Amino acid sequence: MSIEVNQIFDSNLLDQLDWTKHRAQYRDGISPSNLPPGYTIRPLQSDDYSRGYCELLSNLTKVGDFTQELFLKQFNQMRDSKLHYVTILHHQESDKVVGSATLAVEHKFIHGAASRGRIEDVVVHPEHQGKQFGKVLLDLLILLAEQTNCYKLSLDCNEKAMPFYKKLNMDFVEDHRFMCIKFFD
Numbered sequence: 001m002s003i004e005v006n007q008i009f010d011s012n013l014l015d016q017l018d019w020t021k022h023r024a025q026y027r028d029g030i031s032p033s034n035l036p037p038g039y040t041i042r043p044l045q046s047d048d049y050s051r052g053y054c055e056l057l058s059n060l061t062k063v064g065d066f067t068q069e070l071f072l073k074q075f076n077q078m079r080d081s082k083l084h085y086v087t088i089l090h091h092q093e094s095d096k097v098v099g100s101a102t103l104a105v106e107h108k109f110i111h112g113a114a115s116r117g118r119i120e121d122v123v124v125h126p127e128h129q130g131k132q133f134g135k136v137l138l139d140l141l142i143l144l145a146e147q148t149n150c151y152k153l154s155l156d157c158n159e160k161a162m163p164f165y166k167k168l169n170m171d172f173v174e175d176h177r178f179m180c181i182k183f184f185d
């Protein structure tokens with residue numbers, strides 16, 4: 001199937017960010033503005049299904065049966081909504097998507113018609129973990145949230161992932177209770 005290549009959000013938005021402004025501590029000269037050679041950060045593309053995007057997500061949770069058609073349907077809905085900033089890490093040598101994190105934005109009437117941001121679906125492929133890419137993706141989403149007029153940015157995670165988010169100086173809200181109805185897994 002030949003696919004028209006487009007991006008889930010305008011990549012100019014990423015270019016407009018000041019990538020030198022980061023919250024995490026980095027080492028070995030790596031930072032959002034200085035990735036190791038052969039890696040790039042960009043918005044998710046309509047042809048990333050063939051670059052192993054769904055396989056990557058399966059390192060995070062159950063993905064289910066995904067065909068290219070279903071991927072494209074969901075991609076187009078998310079792109080048209082202009083509320084899903086799915087930001088990925090591409091590895092040139094393998095031509096695979098090896099990391100991803102999403103900023104989901106919700107428009108509000110409160111706080112001067114600002115928006116609320118949520119960080120969702122953060123994952124780095126096991127073969128590329130421990131190279132500071134998780135921090136890079138999160139740092140960029142935090143900048144993106146500010147750029148898109150979010151007054152607040154939050155996420156849900158399990159206990160195991162909490163030390164990772166603390167690296168971004170995110171505060172754990174002690175008195176917050178998370179309520180949930182799960183319709184299916």
Ligand SMILES: CC(=O)SCCNC(=O)CCNC(=O)[C@H](O)C(C)(C)COP(=O)(O)OP(=O)(O)OC[C@H]1O[C@@H](n2cnc3c(N)ncnc32)[C@H](O)[C@@H]1OP(=O)(O)O
Binds near residue numbers: 025059119120124129
């Ligand atoms: C909202 C959500 O999506 S919650 C779900 C989070 N995702 C997952 O659990 C999926 C499986 N895990 C992963 O994909 C990865 O381990 C991630 C995304 C959590 C981290 O990605 P990585 O690229 O390996 O992280 P990175 O190399 O940037 O490490 C950042 C720091 O956090 C620490 N860290 C990374 N993962 C973890 C973890 N699971 N537990 C504790 N500390 C961690 C690292 O030691 C590192 O510390 P340092 O900066 O002092 O060296």
